[in-house]
Amino acid sequence: MPVIDTHNSVNALEVRGIGKRFGAFWAVQDINLTVRPGERRAILGPNGAGKTSLFNVLTGDTNASAGSIKMFGADMTRMPINKRIRHGLRRTYQHANLFNGLTVRDTLFLAVAGIRGGWGQLLPLKASDHRLAEAERLAEVAGIQTFFSHEVSSLSHGQRRQLEIAIALAENPKVLLLDEPAAGLSPAERPKLSELLMSLPKDVTVVLIEHDMEIALQTSESVSVLFNGKLLAEGAPTEIMENEDVHRVYIGGAHVH
């Protein structure tokens, strides 16, 4: 039974027959995904299933070896990363890549200013700058406003993950890809992250790679399960929980971050 109603709207993401090959090995093979605007989709799968490789292809961090990707009707399959970003696609990475020496404020200011990679261009911030106000708003959305003037190095692991999401929210993204935002969080930090995921703007489409089943169930309305680079199952969280194939390959298995 199809989970997604594709009638009467352009889909946020339409992924058709996507594959990623490394040498002779297909890390991702013939994946089809249809994600509606505003949908919350979780991607589950054991280590090495191809989840991050799929994200890399969607964002343009690597090129697809097969298939096509459309975002809101626009073909992005061969689009350079920056153009995908301009179209409203954002991501976070499985492993944090923040600059420890910057403050939360400067980090978010740079994100709002759209400065990516050009870290040498750091300018003195004027209190009146509207981008500073926007940086403050993002810190508030992510629940880290108390640490606004603190250096990134002083943040806890959980607060860093919140900051990464705040960065990804700069410039009003349309589609947000989050690669294991809860990875490495302590049990005490997890509820805060779930809360943040649930409070993301409703018009933003969110695709979330998540190993914590509880977080995936709480925050997502549909789930796609990957195994050995292929789509194993797709459905509502309750259907996925009851799916025997999923149990066999994923739910019972140990997972290493």
Ligand SMILES: Nc1ncnc2c1ncn2[C@@H]1O[C@H](COP(=O)(O)OP(=O)(O)OP(=O)(O)O)[C@@H](O)[C@H]1O
């Ligand atoms: N650059 C690469 N070169 C060769 N093989 C790669 C490369 N990147 C990933 N792979 C392989 O592709 C497969 C899928 O890896 P991927 O990182 O996408 O899995 P994942 O589902 O994100 O796993 P995890 O849950 O551990 O993050 C793995 O077998 C991995 O070793």
Ligand SMILES: [Mg+2]
């Ligand atoms: Mg991964």
